[in-house]
């Protein structure tokens with residue numbers, strides 16, 4: 001089953017590989033290595049040019065289909081609470097993620113964030129319970145809706161960076177959001193399961209004794 005706001009098949013793993021096709025891993029290309037990674041016949045440590053700090057993010061993103069709760073895509077509106085959620089011990093340098101307040105989306109996001117001890121703010125804008133994909137179609141996730149939630153949450157006083165990460169599916173809002181707020185707006189991945197790789201070395205495992213899936 002597809003996952004609400006997940007789109008695991010749209011994770012662009014290749015962009016996190018060196019893409020030099022040097023063959024030191026035994027594969028004929030980085031693309032072939034990626035197929036081996038997905039099959040589990042090779043691990044990120046088999047490529048000498050993947051930094052060790054990415055081993056864990058690769059492990060999480062590659063196994064996301066086993067980790068994430070399964071909900072239908074294009075689901076009917078299911079409103080969860082809107083507003084600010086804090087993951088782990090946040091500080092003024094913690095990243096701020098934006099999403100919609102569909103309960104399935106919230107489950108998927110909190111599940112993936114549960115794989116790291118790194119702190120995050122997640123701002124769930126009131127999309128009337130629409131998933132981000134549906135919210136972009138129905139117009140319930142807009143610059144105004146995000147602005148309202150940012151102001152209401154007080155997140156700007158909590159962070160020093162004034163930077164927010166919006167879902168890849170909401171990329172169309174990026175420039176307008178930048179202009180209207182003056183903030184640095186980064187377009188995140190389409191799939192939440194790509195977040196570990198997107199944040200890379202900042203995605204620290206919950207403990208140092210190894211995490212297996």
Ligand code: SF4
Nearest residue numbers: 021022023025030047
């Ligand atoms: S060793 Fe790394 S960079 Fe070289 S082909 Fe394999 S995956 Fe690509």
